[in-house]
Amino acid sequence: MTPRSTxxxxxxxAPVLALVAAFLITSIVLxxxxxxxxxxxxxxxxxxxxxxxxxxxNSATVYYLSGLAVAIGFRMNLFNIGVDGQxxxxxxxxxxxxxxxxxxxxxxxxxxIVAAVMVGAAWAGIAGLLRVTRGVSEVIxxxxxxxxxxxxxxxxxxxxxxxxxxxxxxxxKPIPRGSWIPGxxxxxxxxxxxxxxxxxxxxxGIGYSVLLNRTRFGFDLRATGHSEPAAVASGxxxxxMVLVSMLLSGAVAGTxxxxxxxxxxxxxxxxxxxxxxxxxxxxxLLGRNHPVGIALGALLFAYLDEQANPLQILLNVxxxxxxxxxxxxxxxxxxxYEVVRRYGVRLEQRQVAxxxxxxxxxxxxKAPA
Amino acid sequence: xxxxxxxxxxxxxxRARRSLPLAYLVLLGLLGVMVVLSVLRTVTGAEDIDSxxxxxxxxxxxxxxxLAGLGGLWSExxxxxxxxxxGMMILGTFxxxxxxxxxxxxxxxIGALALGALGGLIHAVATVGFGVDHIVSGVAINIIALGGxxxxxxxxxxxxxxxxxxxxPTIDELPAITLTFLTxxxxxxxxxxxxxxxxxxxxxxxxxxxxxxxxxxxxALFVGTWFVLWRTSFGLRLRSCGESPVAAESLGVNVYRYKxxxxxxxxxxxxxxxxxxxxxxxxxxxDGQTGxxxxxGLAAMIFGNWRPGGLLAGAGLFGYTDTVRLRSGGQSVHxxxxxxxxxxxxxxxxxxxxxxxxxxxxxLVIGVAAGVWYLLSSEVPGDFTGMTPxxxxxxxxxxxxxRLRMPAADGVPYRxxxxx
Numbered sequence: 001m002t003p004r005s006t007x008x009x010x011x012x013x014a015p016v017l018a019l020v021a022a023f024l025i026t027s028i029v030l031x032x033x034x035x036x037x038x039x040x041x042x043x044x045x046x047x048x049x050x051x052x053x054x055x056x057x058n059s060a061t062v063y064y065l066s067g068l069a070v071a072i073g074f075r076m077n078l079f080n081i082g083v084d085g086q087x088x089x090x091x092x093x094x095x096x097x098x099x100x101x102x103x104x105x106x107x108x109x110x111x112x113i114v115a116a117v118m119v120g121a122a123w124a125g126i127a128g129l130l131r132v133t134r135g136v137s138e139v140i141x142x143x144x145x146x147x148x149x150x151x152x153x154x155x156x157x158x159x160x161x162x163x164x165x166x167x168x169x170x171x172x173k174p175i176p177r178g179s180w181i182p183g184x185x186x187x188x189x190x191x192x193x194x195x196x197x198x199x200x201x202x203x204x205g206i207g208y209s210v211l212l213n214r215t216r217f218g219f220d221l222r223a224t225g226h227s228e229p230a231a232v233a234s235g236x237x238x239x240x241m242v243l244v245s246m247l248l249s250g251a252v253a254g255t256x257x258x259x260x261x262x263x264x265x266x267x268x269x270x271x272x273x274x275x276x277x278x279x280x281x282x283x284x285l286l287g288r289n290h291p292v293g294i295a296l297g298a299l300l301f302a303y304l305d306e307q308a309n310p311l312q313i314l315l316n317v318x319x320x321x322x323x324x325x326x327x328x329x330x331x332x333x334x335x336x337y338e339v340v341r342r343y344g345v346r347l348e349q350r351q352v353a354x355x356x357x358x359x360x361x362x363x364x365x366k367a368p369a
Numbered sequence: 370x371x372x373x374x375x376x377x378x379x380x381x382x383x384r385a386r387r388s389l390p391l392a393y394l395v396l397l398g399l400l401g402v403m404v405v406l407s408v409l410r411t412v413t414g415a416e417d418i419d420s421x422x423x424x425x426x427x428x429x430x431x432x433x434x435x436l437a438g439l440g441g442l443w444s445e446x447x448x449x450x451x452x453x454x455x456g457m458m459i460l461g462t463f464x465x466x467x468x469x470x471x472x473x474x475x476x477x478x479i480g481a482l483a484l485g486a487l488g489g490l491i492h493a494v495a496t497v498g499f500g501v502d503h504i505v506s507g508v509a510i511n512i513i514a515l516g517g518x519x520x521x522x523x524x525x526x527x528x529x530x531x532x533x534x535x536x537x538p539t540i541d542e543l544p545a546i547t548l549t550f551l552t553x554x555x556x557x558x559x560x561x562x563x564x565x566x567x568x569x570x571x572x573x574x575x576x577x578x579x580x581x582x583x584x585x586x587x588x589a590l591f592v593g594t595w596f597v598l599w600r601t602s603f604g605l606r607l608r609s610c611g612e613s614p615v616a617a618e619s620l621g622v623n624v625y626r627y628k629x630x631x632x633x634x635x636x637x638x639x640x641x642x643x644x645x646x647x648x649x650x651x652x653x654x655x656d657g658q659t660g661x662x663x664x665x666g667l668a669a670m671i672f673g674n675w676r677p678g679g680l681l682a683g684a685g686l687f688g689y690t691d692t693v694r695l696r697s698g699g700q701s702v703h704x705x706x707x708x709x710x711x712x713x714x715x716x717x718x719x720x721x722x723x724x725x726x727x728x729x730x731x732x733l734v735i736g737v738a739a740g741v742w743y744l745l746s747s748e749v750p751g752d753f754t755g756m757t758p759x760x761x762x763x764x765x766x767x768x769x770x771x772r773l774r775m776p777a778a779d780g781v782p783y784r785x786x787x788x789x
Binding site: 029033034035079081130133134136137139140141143144145146147148150151152154155158278281282285318320321322323324326327328330331334335338339 | 452491495499500501502504505506508509510511512513514515516517519520521523524534661664667668671727750752753755756758759760762763766767768
């Protein structure tokens, strides 16, 4: 094997290794707990129907945005654990703005999206400001901001709420039909449409890639993430980079709830999906902060979620079992990459040593002559 | 040498501060806090801000935060950042619920310790053994612990009488001590609403009534941690792994072993924190019981500058803000606004005199805002009282974080043999 093909094999090998390990660990948990491991895997690995495919793509879209938001921070060595709070606050504001419908039709949609992006950025910006002015770790501050946003949204919802018909829930005014984002059909029959927002999500992914790899800003960002002293030495203002990347991360986080809002829920109520931010962290790690990797990670997580859903009814097994799988994948993926990296380094060292040995004996043989 | 020439008084002053006994400092600090609270109570008339009920509940709220922080202290002193405390705490609540219900309360305590230690072991294997980024591993553990306990709880408790998918049946209580001959006269004294005297009576009465054995154990663990980490050679070696693992290795310390031990103990303490929540603070395991207290414990530890005494103060502060919102929350939190306003205005003057114009400006703006809010309203809305502990954490970290110093090699992956 040439060194290059070895490296490619190792890079592909790591995620496979991780998936196998997570598969084994989940199976062990199932067996020890007395649940039928084989039946569980048969259900999870069965071919999804087109309705399920639509569901998988939909939740993957949402996961993708969340992962992307986290990844922007990660490239800078920033841990934006606050995506959860950022998207909930942003989705609420977007729902309120769109529900009020100050402007007609799609202008209303655009206005709401802009509002969400700005709110997400501002909420993340608090953590960024605290970091650059007061040296507060963004890990702690974003966690606190998550909790604060829960209370804040509850308070604001009570101010802006209207009663939802036919239930005790309260929510924002429903978005007028003209401002919904239409779905894209992936099959026939009901429930086979995917969120139209997926187009925007894909564009954001391309934008992320271009920004990081093709612009001065992206270079600065990656440089700062790799080595802060080197970045400072080459004239990059680290404080500015921290603040800007936190704002960008928050801006993307602001869009996380929008596919659901404009494609499905059409208002923000107490039952609006939460916890998407934490899944984003796992997915960004899984995808190694690469836009395609994040998409694959998002699809995998969404696939596991959807396929595990009927477990309770079919086999009387708690679907939470896939949370163990998901968490284990995150851990095993990073471990696998580390193991593979160490193996690669050792391999390289051995090759170099062998090459030097050959040359050394050559020159030794020549010396007496 | 040069530092001594620059600041000849630095070293002796440090020594003088150190020689003050810890217990003395704690008592002095507590007295100061009680004076402030009794002034505040007298001025605002919010009686619940330091009633014995509030202070007793504060202790119950502070112990899990403190124990989680203590777990963070062990791990970070050995150089491993432990954001997985939350997950280990969740494992602890389940361990307490499972073993507590099926075997008994003390077995529940053991179960909480053991499951927390298991979480710590996973973290240690990932971060120490495989050199994985500490925060990544911590986040993964939080996900696994949450999903794992939800799965296991559904498996263990559904169909059990009094239990369900998301909660265990009631666990037997651990013994609690109430010194009735002391608490009854203290209660009478508290009822007279005298300045400071009644407040101190409330404090003593609150601390001495319904004192769980686990609370006493937790306090003993604080003293024990301080002793082991700062007064034994084992502790010195452990802390050396957090300051400079390379230097420690060159002196023959088995860095990996110390880190493993520290992180497993860290997990066990976080697990105990969860166990306390399940057994003492409530009476069963419930899904979502920890409510982010692991993270708050971490913040308390940072607030306490990676020292047990400071952590205790931090845990007390966060425990108090967590409690006060539940005890006539609107009124009590409203009274605290006045305190925040005054503290920030004092801070403004102090910063201004140290020529920190920007900092002084920010303190002034927030302080005036809190003051105006206090004057213009009579109660804080319910949703905002829920934010109290988190806003306090942010404010405290924003004001204090630049004076803090974490262990030098905290969070840095270390590989054996890198000493060369």
